[in-house]
Amino acid sequence: MSLEQRYDAIVLGSGVGGSCAAALLANEGCKVLLAEKRAYLGGRFSTSDHDGYLCATGGLAVQVGGPIEKVCAQIGIASGQRCTQRRA
Numbered sequence: 001m002s003l004e005q006r007y008d009a010i011v012l013g014s015g016v017g018g019s020c021a022a023a024l025l026a027n028e029g030c031k032v033l034l035a036e037k038r039a040y041l042g043g044r045f046s047t048s049d050h051d052g053y054l055c056a057t058g059g060l061a062v063q064v065g066g067p068i069e070k071v072c073a074q075i076g077i078a079s080g081q082r083c084t085q086r087r088a
């Protein structure tokens with residue numbers, strides 16, 4: 001089966017922009033492939049592990065009432081909910 005047959009949309013890059021776009025599309029019922037060239041998700045809104053110390057790759061703060069919070073609300077993630085799972 002070709003990619004065109006398997007997916008309605010292919011999003012390149014799992015930064016906050018791509019992740020939000022993919023999440024909104026999936027929430028509307030689209031079959032989405034989110035492709036990331038790096039070994040981890042999140043782009044400049046992630047963390048890198050240095051001997052157990054997690055360092056931000058960029059963004060740390062999410063604007064209250066801003067676009068990220070609005071997307072989270074739209075896809076059913078409660079405000080203030082956090083992911084504490086560490087990268088393998």
Ligand SMILES: Cc1cc2nc3c(=O)[nH]c(=O)nc-3n(C[C@H](O)[C@H](O)[C@H](O)COP(=O)(O)OP(=O)(O)OC[C@H]3O[C@@H](n4cnc5c(N)ncnc54)[C@H](O)[C@@H]3O)c2cc1C
Pocket residue numbers: 012013014015016017018019035036037038041042043044045057058059060061062063
């Ligand atoms: C030091 C710093 C601090 C910041 N602090 C904040 C903050 O506190 N709050 C805030 O809201 N914003 C902050 N920002 C800004 C915020 O981090 C960025 O605006 C946001 O992360 C950009 O997201 P993006 O999805 O546009 O791009 P990126 O995060 O750059 O994501 C792009 C992704 O696409 C991938 N990619 C690229 N090409 C391909 C390809 N061909 N195929 C597959 N994958 C590909 C990359 O590997 C990457 O994962 C900060 C930025 C920096 C640098």
